[in-house]
Amino acid sequence: MKEKLEQILKNGLQETENAKDLKTLDDVRVKYLGKTGELTQILRGMKDIAPEDRKEVGIVANKVREALETALSEKLARLEEEKLQADMEKEKVDITEPGKGTKRGALHPLSRFNNKFIEICVEMGFTVIQGPEIETDYYNFEALNVPKNHPARDMQDSFYITDNILMRTQTSNMQIRAMEKMKPPFKVVCPGRVYRNDSDSSHSPIFNQFEALVIDENVGLKDLMMMIKEILKRLFGDNIKIRVRPSYFPFTEPSIEIDATCQMCGGKGCNLCKGTGFSEFFAAGVVNPKVLEMAGIDSKKYSGFAFGPGIDRSVMVTNKIPNIKYLFRNDMRFLKQMR
Amino acid sequence: MKVSYNWLKDFVDLDVSAKEVADKLTVSGLEVEDLIYQNEHLHDVYVSKIQKIEKHTEADRLVVCKVDVGFKTVQIITSATNVFEGATVPVALDGADLCNGVQIKPTNFRGVPSEGMFCSGEELGIDENYFEGAGINGILILPNDFKPGTKIEDALMLNDVVLDINVTPNRPDCNSVVGIAHELCAMYDKQFKDFDVSYKTVGDDVKKYISVDVATANCPRYMAAFVKNIKLERSPLWLRSRLFAVGIKPINTMVDITNYVLIEQGQPMHAFDYRFLEGKKIEVRQARKGEKVAVLNGNTYDLDEDVMVIADAKKPVVIAGVIGGVNSAIEKDTTESVFECAVFDLKSVRLTAKKFGLRTDSSARYEKGVNINSPTLALRRALHLVNQLDCGQIVDGLIDKCSQPLGEVKTVKGSYSKICKILGVEISKEKMLQILNGLGIKTTINGDQLVCQPPILREDIQNDNDLAEEIIRIYGYDVYNNIEGGLFENSSITIGEYEPRLVFENNLKNIMVDEGFYETLNYSLYTAQACDKLLLGKDDERRKVIKIANPISEDMSTARTVMAHALLLDVAYNLSVGNKELRLFEVGRVYQPKELPLTELPEEHNRLSFAVCETGYDFFNLKAVVENLLVGTSLKYKLERSKEPYLHSGVSADIVAEDGKVVGWFGKIHKNVLKNYEISQDVYYGELDTDYLSSLPEKKYETKEISKFPPVERDIAVVVDEKVSNAELVSAIRSACGKLFFDVSLFDVYRSSALGEGKKSMAYKIVFMSEDKTLTGDEINNLTNKVLKSLAFRYGAELRSI
Known part of the structure; x- marks a missing residue:
């Protein structure tokens, strides 16, 4: 009997080992451990075994059963794992196929730039304001120290609607509106659209500006420069270099223009910066005391500074946009590059 | 303004190259835009x-x-x-x-x-x-x-370098060689080499030949001199060379002298042929209506009271300060001439030049302002040149009609500490003195006070800020390139705030981007035909448009009152270049006047507009976008058939707020509109009023307890007439379910001939739930039957059997 059991164990283990799939393995289980299985038969026939052998045969038979069961279940686990692997192999997808569902669109580069700029300014304590694009001559020119027929009007060809109302030529109109409304000290920033009757092909008659104004006691050119440096660092990183040039705006005195490392070429020199490595970034200056007085602010007590970046140009250099016309053309081949 | 480098050297000793001079001028406020080497090709x-x-x-x-x-x-x-x-x-x-x-x-x-x-x-x-x-x-x-x-x-004396300088409007004194030479003297700490204004006369008396009458307030000063026995010749090469370098055509000695003085002194002059001045008289006056004058550019202009002229006893001979007339110009055989050297009001010259579209070297200078003192030296300089070129004899006496006090040297008081504050850099008093005096601004400093006397021509210097600018531009702005200091060293701390509408618009923009849309930027000026193309009715308020008085082109002649035009053009453009699957949006403004012509500023409305041109896209795709845009707002709205004329009347909706205001609309673009834009595919379009929406209170979120008992779903499909709307059915289902209603959704709409003409099948998933018990099968069946009965009763709905 013992030999028989050992034979069963040997055969059983061998067959289990040989089983290549779940069906065959189950057949092995049935053959030995099923209701009419070889081992089951022996275990059921224990009562026919001589009582003196019964205990020993019983121990051996149970050991054989345990061994078989263990082998079978281990094999089962292995086969199941293999099947799972095989199935997954079959279900393998081409991971390079495109994703499904709605694909995100994109913001216009101008919005991206404006958002970043506004965020920087608000963090530095500026309040964002908005105002009219169709403006009176007073806010657009006169209150900014450009009386009617002043030669400085030649600097900005305007789209007139009536003698007294025009498309604003600069967001500087908001300087006056802010000064009239707010109590110093304050800091405001105004992004917006401006209009110039400029038929030059390299200029768009409608473009974007950004006006920032600080009114406080005791501020001057140095404070302006510190603020501009901070903004440029946050926009372009710590390595940005700046260069200050004199300029003229009727509403600031002194007036300056600030160049920064050209973002198109990284300062190496390119067509855009005419090889200088710098491109114009801000027009700025100390608020002309005449402008403060006209807006009802005591110029003896308060001073101020204003600055505005050329937004469209900045958007161009930060995104390396090859042609300014792309900004308003809305060609999907361009817009998709902003995703 | 073009300036000859050789000419500058007449007045200041320059031992540096023209390039260096140009760079120095640029960093001191006179930007040199171009350097032209005459000998580049020689x-x-x-x-x-x-x-x-x-x-x-x-x-x-x-x-x-x-x-x-x-x-x-x-x-x-x-x-x-x-x-x-x-x-x-x-x-x-x-x-x-x-x-x-x-x-x-x-x-x-x-x-x-x-x-x-x-x-x-x-x-x-x-x-x-x-x-x-x-x-x-x-x-x-x-x-x-x-x-x-x-x-x-x-x-050939073609070895000059020409500096093309951008002279800013605050510096009219620099529209001259001597003005720029003065600047260079300050920059290089040199002495200005004065020009010669001496001349010899031959007796006689100017008054014998000409009288001058100034009968307009627009001419504060008129000076004249008389030259006789003129021998007109080609000017010497050195003089021609100077004029040629700065782009002025040399003609003959007398005319060249006037141009020479114009460039050198910044003072326009004119030379009349005396033969043609009737009545031996010059009258400076406003023109009379009906008068005409033929001028040197070949045109004849009709004059009126707004135009100032120089006339003789009978007729206008010059448009004052702008251009000379043919009838009194210097001719080859001219032997006697009156030299004019005058100051005209800048506004008057500016308006006249603008009116006739005439921009001359003379008007350009008058428009920027010629100082009342300028003719004093300029006329003498011209007479000196007459002697030098030996081209005529100068009679005794000058005519000088001056109605304004000649400029006195003004005193400007400044504060040393205020100037330092404006600049934010410490500049010593000694340095300030050196700079200001170098610029010809005679300055002393007593304690904190600066007492300054700017040159007569420097009318722009009036206060501390002006002085600060003069100092820093000569001191050098590069001091700021690497300046160190604290960000808020001198300024107060303020709290930054976003603008609510901007924040709201940014939220909408991000939703649009998530929905697969691309942001566009469009011109807010468009053609007046946009309203026609969009089929706006005759009485549509939006036909009341603001027109630009001086547009660049018809395409940009009108402030837009409708957003849709721009996106439809964008769609048409993109299709034309082969771009497909278009989802575009814009955040922009429309400009609606209250009345025309404008007497007050118009309303500017902010809008979000969006357009889709995509295969398989339909109204309900667009509706989902609208819902996603609105879900985060507190807007309570209903949809009504849209009244927008440019939308398909059956496939469009207005979004109507509780107060009855239409705050948006969306739908399919009208077929005829598509034709007008030459678009051959369906376009879906929508628009939201962001002013209204951003002014709504923030949406409040209040939540309820989640029921402990499970929801149960039942699907039903009913056949109804086409005219029955989903909203009606949903509302009926909701009320039939009463308290046990949890949710309902339409999941299929089916039409077929088997259902019958004008019928549709609507399939709903209804979710029931109780707050306090698990619903039994019977209860659910009863409820479902109640729903079906209600639908049958109200809308003749039949349970779908096929």
């Missing part, structure tokens, strides 16, 4: 003498010349017919790169070598006005006293 061209001319043996039209170029003799083949033995001519040798693009290399003509080329005036960039013989179609024959071997640029 290298390797020399004065030469033709020694011998022989026929070319192989070509009838060519001759072989032996030419002395001073330092060697060369052989040149030419086809020119005006050369002769002994002629002095310009020769371009190997390496020359002439004005017309011709490059010279040794070559040979039919076997005979040629080492260079004779030049015409055109090839040297000059014309007959500049040099006699330069205008002919042939070789420029030079005077015999020109020495072979001389560089042509020296022989």
